[in-house]
Amino acid sequence: MSAFKLAALRLGFRVGLFRLLQHAVRRRQAVILAFHRFSGSGEGHPQGMPIQTFAEAMEYLTRHYRVVSLRTMTDELGRGVVRPYTVAVTVDDGYREVFTLAAPVLQRYGVPASFFVIGDFVEGRLWPWTDRWAFVFEHAPRARVAFRHRGAIHVLEMREEKNRCHAGEQWLDAAKRLAVAERDELLAAIAEAFGVDIPVIPPGAYRPMTWAQLRALAAEGFDVGAHTRTHPILSRVAPERLRVEINGCREQIERELGLPVRHFAYPNGRREDYTAETVAAVARAGYVAAVTTVAGGNMPSTPSLELRRVVARPEDLARFAGSVSGFDEIRARVKRRALAPAVRGG
Numbered sequence: 001m002s003a004f005k006l007a008a009l010r011l012g013f014r015v016g017l018f019r020l021l022q023h024a025v026r027r028r029q030a031v032i033l034a035f036h037r038f039s040g041s042g043e044g045h046p047q048g049m050p051i052q053t054f055a056e057a058m059e060y061l062t063r064h065y066r067v068v069s070l071r072t073m074t075d076e077l078g079r080g081v082v083r084p085y086t087v088a089v090t091v092d093d094g095y096r097e098v099f100t101l102a103a104p105v106l107q108r109y110g111v112p113a114s115f116f117v118i119g120d121f122v123e124g125r126l127w128p129w130t131d132r133w134a135f136v137f138e139h140a141p142r143a144r145v146a147f148r149h150r151g152a153i154h155v156l157e158m159r160e161e162k163n164r165c166h167a168g169e170q171w172l173d174a175a176k177r178l179a180v181a182e183r184d185e186l187l188a189a190i191a192e193a194f195g196v197d198i199p200v201i202p203p204g205a206y207r208p209m210t211w212a213q214l215r216a217l218a219a220e221g222f223d224v225g226a227h228t229r230t231h232p233i234l235s236r237v238a239p240e241r242l243r244v245e246i247n248g249c250r251e252q253i254e255r256e257l258g259l260p261v262r263h264f265a266y267p268n269g270r271r272e273d274y275t276a277e278t279v280a281a282v283a284r285a286g287y288v289a290a291v292t293t294v295a296g297g298n299m300p301s302t303p304s305l306e307l308r309r310v311v312a313r314p315e316d317l318a319r320f321a322g323s324v325s326g327f328d329e330i331r332a333r334v335k336r337r338a339l340a341p342a343v344r345g346g
């Protein structure tokens with residue numbers, strides 16, 4: 001984001017623009033926030049939300065919104081009720097720093113969050129493929145590297161830091177559209193070209209929480225939901241594998257925690273990442289509610305197995321306040337409208 005836009009956001013925050021938007025936009029919408037990673041005290045991932053920012057965000061949230069559990073929110077939506085400025089907090093994937101950094105903050109502010117965990121990741125049987133991807137690009141040499149994949153030669157320009165980030169994102173995006181076998185083959189080809197060995201066990205920044213830690217969180221009253229066994233893009237998964245991913249994760253959590261699992265989160269969660277068939281499989285598995293990353297608030301008319309979320313940006317409190325208030329959604333809508341004639345013309 002440009003310095004100018006960031007300054008505009010901070011000004012909006014200072015003059016109370018986001019509070020006005022909150023009243024206009026969030027009166028009739030229930031908002032589910034999505035967090036992923038945190039950083040602080042040498043723990044978590046460097047690109048995660050600094051834990052101090054998270055603490056400020058939770059303080060802001062509890063002061064200006066009605067913060068409830070996902071269960072309370074979905075019960076209310078099910079009864080056709082939306083109380084103004086209602087927000088629930090969710091954290092995806094189940095990294096270790098959720099226990100060490102984020103949970104103490106949530107406890108301090110009394111935020112009853114839901115944690116969506118990847119079953120096989122917590123079991124220590126895999127690290128999510130997107131993390132293996134990030135690891136390979138983080139450890140790539142600063143060079144121009146060529147590799148062969150399925151008969152074609154590709155060149156990766158990695159001499160500058162910005163090239164590295166760009167190449168990593170571009171190839172990750174391409175990989176999300178591939179079938180699992182081809183995706184893994186592609187990463188293996190890139191890792192080999194870089195000369196990077198992918199460890200079998202996730203290293204430091206990529207470790208999961210343990211079942212014991214999740215049991216402790218559940219005992220504190222936090223909710224634990226399912227996020228599949230291996231975090232595949234479900235729209236790319238063969239129908240016979242859907243049951244293993246969707247029911248399997250629920251069975252793992254119920255076995256380890258001895259508590260019923262009500263909530264599910266789609267990996268990646270954008271509209272193209274799940275299908276009507278995926279939603280039907282989630283319904284058959286018996287989940288009461290499921291969350292996507294399709295941006296927006298929820299109303300009683302929002303399908304309970306396709307609830308929308310607002311992905312919290314890690315930058316700072318002004319950015320956070322903007323995304324919760326609905327500012328980002330309005331800006332995206334305005335941008336789409338501005339671009340629409342050009343698209344039609346082209």
Ligand SMILES: [Zn+2]
Pocket residue numbers: 092093227231267268
């Ligand atoms: Zn995830």
